[in-house]
Amino acid sequence: MIAPLAAREAFLEWLAQERRASPETVEAYGRDVAELLGFLANHQGEEPDLAALRLADLRAFLAHRAAQGIGASSRARQLSAIKTFLRFLVRRHGLAPLPLGGLTGPRRKPPVPRALTESQARTATTDSAEDSPAMAARNQALFTLLYGCGLRISEALSLDMRDAPRAGVGLRVMGKGRKERVVPVLPAVEQAMAEWLRHRGPATPDAPLFTGAKGGRLNPGVAQRALRDLRRATGLPEHTTPHALRHSFATHLLGGGADLRAIQELLGHASLSTTQRYTGVDQAGLLDTWRRAHPRAD
Template identity: 90%
Template sequence: MIAPFAAREAFLDWLANERRASPETVEAYGRDIADLLGFLSRHQGGEPDLAALRLADLRAFLAHRAGEGIAATSRARQLSAIKTFLRFLARRHGLPPLPLGGLTGPRRRPPVPRALTEAQALTATTDSFEESPAMAARNRALFTLLYGCGLRISEALSLDMRDAPRAGTGLRVMGKGGKERVVPVLPAVETAVAEWLRHRGHAGPGEPLFTGAKGGRLDPGVAQRALRDLRRATGLPEHATPHALRHSFATHLLGGGADLRAIQELLGHASLSTTQRYTAVDAAGLLETWQKAHPRAG
């Protein structure tokens, strides 16, 4: 029988000295294995027999941790630590290997999108930190397009001159998986793009709508850095990114009473469940408003 707590110490020594894991990882994995061994001691009524360990025991441990309110991310890390520990014991101590591939961790919920306020979105689409008037006009046009039409940055940068948005005319966008959609264009979007095109000068219909300093198609990294510089200069929050403008488009539409199915079509989401994440954003905004305004909130 393998002494469980001696096995834990040997495992942590291997992690630190052979795997060169960081002290933080060694400490975290040590806590995770100690939690498991403590649970097994109570579960089996004595010193745990690792050689007799079953997948059912591990599932019971994970269910126990979930019942204690441990976050999914922490339980996923614990499962990773346990799998590494058991594989170590199988290789170094002859422990019968378990079919660990059949043991799956908790599903991680996608993060709730963080939208900008309407005032912050206005700052992101009207201010500029560029010395060049042309680059300033380009950035304003791009960010206004992202917020005004809900485009992904890749979709906006793939547009050509023939696609220049015009108010009253739907903008055809090629989204993920080659799925095409048509989104309406606000006058503010047309105005911002027209201002950029005055700086861009004449170009053929197949040339890129948004270009970099050297004339080629604008790289998304350049656009991301431009908004990063702008948020640092204007005090916008750290989550003010090109994709946050798309989030804000959806969140502000939802807050204004738009139908969720319509927002799904405008965003080009294949599944309504993806669009439904925005309801959590709006609910959070409603709660914040209630807490600030309701006389009994305090």
């Protein structure tokens, strides 16, 4: 018989020493396993025998947690911790493997995207925390593109000079799954891009549109750090990230009365259900065209 408490301690030591898990993770996993062991002790009326553990016992535990009002996200995380614990026991203590693949956790509801306000989005696309005028222009062009066209950061940074956005000309974007879409370009995007290109100077059509300090294609981490610095310098909220600008694009269009199916096409979502997450975000105003809906269309 595997001693439950000793097994738990050995598991936590393994997490900390070999897996190099953070103290917060070790604490959370320890709590999750302790709750399972406590449930099994009450469920079986004695010290639980882990060697006799069945999938039915685990399902009963998850049902018990749901009845206690524990949210789906917490239960899913707890199941992940328990699966890790049981696999550890199989490897280190000879526990007979359980068919854990047949044990599915609760579905996590995708979080409602956190958008910026229109004022915050304007700050993110017009202010700068850079000392270099060239880098300031580059960042403003990039962030204006993310917000003005709803691009993913990877899509924006994969653009070449030949793709430089121009108002009135659709921008071709290669999205996930090599799926191409065409998005309209606002005058504000073209203006910000023109300022960056003035600093960037001439280049061949296949050269990267956005470059780093050494001239190579801009790294996503550098762009994320630039927005983080801007966030700290201007007091923007913590959720101000490149992807939040894309969220804000969709949210502000939806709030302005744009059609959900049109937003799906602009974002490059394969499924409308993905786009429908934005209906949970604040909506205000009623405008019936894309250009009039977008706050930066002036």
